């Protein structure tokens with residue numbers, strides 16, 4: 195068939211298109227220079243006359259959309275073209291596009307573009323809440339609970355894996371509370387040795403220990419009139435748990451080496467990736483402190499538990515990166531999309547943001563391909579793994595094998611950095627990912 199139109203009479207072309215549309219849906223034929231050769235009647239009606247024979251894509255659509263269309267043609271991929279919504283007023287749904295090659299011998303002479311109305315998005319409206327973005331109803335419900343809890347003085351315990359937004363949640367609670375004008379201070383209870391943690395939390399007096407050359411107020415007093423965020427609170431040693439409980443009950447602190455109790459006015463938001471109840475059952479956490487801290491418990495779901503957020507969040511991060519200038523990524527290749535959706539995301543949204551940043555700098559061109567994703571995306575799936583003995587250097591897990599809990603704890607301590615977490619546990623990064631992939635259930 196001569197797609198230039200000389201070889202096929204107009205009536206025959208019309209008949210062929212009608213036949214094609216009867217099984218392939220609305221169809222547009224375009225030549226190798228992306229000029230429209232012909233439209234079927236269904237395509238004409240769907241596009242409300244926006245495309246005409248003889249027109250180039252670049253003339254019919256604004257530059258960015260025309261680029262996206264050309265990239266889709268080259269990649270021969272299905273892609274949603276939300277910007278075509280405007281072409282069908284009254285129908286707010288996006289269109290999807292799928293292209294097949296038209297060839298003469300070995301020569302590519304153009305494409306047949308098949309159009310379809312995209313299925314309705316399964317998820318509800320999106321929401322950006324104090325830096326936390328979602329379109330999952332479960333998360334939006336959580337935002338409403340945060341708003342309600344913020345109006346009270348109740349202690350809040352936030353539970354969630356590393357990178358799920360626990361600190362952002364704590365900050366939202368502070369900002370929305372009557373203490374918003376006061377300080378917000380955060381301390382990670384897993385990051386410091388017990389003695390350092392004690393003096394960081396409660397302060398010390400001059401001469402309390404070697405190196406204590408002057409008085410130090412400690413976080414409780416520094417957060418006076420505001421909010422103190424105790425991250426990884428389950429890692430607090432038992433003796434400090436007793437001291438913390440006393441502070442919460444008496445509203446006063448005695449600095450290390452001091453005698454006088456100093457009154458403090460602080461609202462506590464604590465966070466952990468562990469099930470505190472289980473820590474209590476196993477004798478690692480005081481029950482009375484747990485009840486004191488979790489007056490309002492909040493649970494932040496992992497990214498695996500809200501897969502509908504993965505690609506939209508990835509898109510948002512890409513747009514932010516595009517806005518910095520340099521490479522302009524318009525979309526993901528289909529295999530990249532699939533890999534992003536299948537990946538277990540042990541470091542959750544923080545990891546997703548880092549992966550997007552990596553891919554954005556590693557590749558070039560408007561399509562972010564699977565090859566640009568970090569190495570862990572290209573590792574083979576797990577097969578018959580045995581639990582691992584981590585050997586002497588392990589510092590975290592009390593048992594002989596590395597469990598999911600150990601991995602999450604290590605990830606939390608290394609801010610979602612898998613290489614560091616694996617090194618800490620004495621296992622390979624591949625093993626760490628496989629382990630998470632094998633059992634992607636909730637912590638505890």
Ligand SMILES: Nc1ncnc2c1ncn2[C@@H]1O[C@H](COP(=O)(O)OP(=O)(O)OP(=O)(O)O)[C@@H](O)[C@H]1O
Pocket residue numbers: 325326327328354355356357358359360361362363425543544545547605606609610
């Ligand atoms: N829902 C979200 N929307 C957008 N960004 C998010 C979301 N959740 C987390 N992030 C991103 O992840 C980063 C980490 O969030 P945050 O520090 O609150 O996590 P966390 O649960 O406290 O992690 P960790 O336990 O490792 O300290 C944030 O800076 C933000 O960029």
